Amino acid sequence: MESESRLAVLIDGDNIPSAYVKEMMEEIAKYGNPTIKRIYGDWTKPFLSKWKNLLLENAITPIQQYGYTSGKNSTDSAMIIDAMDILYSGKVDGFCLVSSDSDFTRLATRLREAGMKVYGIGEKKTPEPFIVACDKFIYIEILANRAKESESSTTPDKPAKKPPVDKITPKVIRLIASTISDLADDDGWAFLGDVGSLLQKKQPNFDSRNYGFEKLTPLIDSIGKFEIDLRDSKQGKFKLIYVRNKKR
Incomplete structure (x- = not known):
């Protein structure tokens, strides 16, 4: 069963918002058991501070990756290297790549070639090549809508705003x-x-x-x-x- 699959969750901390991490982990649990949970980034940078409290709450391991060269994304390289190490360890049945970055397109393709299920999570701005390289791709905006609906149900005094949805074309x-x-x-x-x-x-x-x-x-x-x-x-x-x- 899909729910029994062991998943490695690898999060690109540089371009994924922290606001809906709880909803994100709940979504991932639908597809398997996240036995490995890691987030990559340069934790000396102030903009990643919002993640820090959430990591303990969700048992996500932070991986420090310094930006050695200006203009180069070392976080991507660290994620890719770790993903291949995990693949060859044989400890998981699939991967969840959390990023809106098309640089992970080849990684998703390679993991699927190895027989892994690959789930992608990212924002709607995610380039098409990365989306189609995954078995399934979930937009963070969906999870944000769920969070907003939950908030509106617990605050009945406020008029509920209907979350924006895509048009059926x-x-x-x-x-x-x-x-x-x-x-x-x-x-x-x-x-x-x-x-x-x-x-x-x-x-x-x-x-x-x-x-x-x-x-x-x-x-x-x-x-x-x-x-x-x-x-x-x-x-x-x-x-x-x-x-x-x-x-x-």
């Missing part, structure tokens, strides 16, 4: 429609679990939460171009969800 609809067609049986129906998995393979940053939906089913239902069918499982204990494109 015709391109997104075409992606979902083509994925359903790829998996459809003779009657056009496809199992939703398979649809979600293939969407992830086609577009690693595809996430229903980007569009304001916690799950894929309500996202697809909101579009109005797809049919949804609930079927009993063979054991009859739960429902299986199937979807198909509406006929024109």
Whole structure:
């Protein structure tokens, strides 16, 4: 099971905000057990001070990396070297690379070539090459939205501000429609679990939460171009969800 996977979490402290580290670690726990947690940066620099209290709370080990040369990112090099050491140690089943830096594209590709699952976490400004090099990529903005929703629920006196979400564009609809067609049986129906998995393979940053939906089913239902069918499982204990494109 995915939840039993051992993960190495490597955080680029130079370009990841510390504000949502709690939500980030909760997200990572969905995909496996983070047995190694390290953050890289030059801890003599004032801008990393916000991380310091959070490291103890989340059992993240800080790795000191001095900037020996102006203009060169030594943090990236340290992360890459450590990742390869961890890979060859055989102690993990996958990696979570937390960065918005495209310099980790080749690392993600190399880890996947070695049979590792690679999860990426970064801001929406993350370049496309790094995103597609991962098996799955999660935007920090999603985690920030979750934190804001939690805060608004605990402060009912304040009017809740709806977190900004991405628009469901015709391109997104075409992606979902083509994925359903790829998996459809003779009657056009496809199992939703398979649809979600293939969407992830086609577009690693595809996430229903980007569009304001916690799950894929309500996202697809909101579009109005797809049919949804609930079927009993063979054991009859739960429902299986199937979807198909509406006929024109």
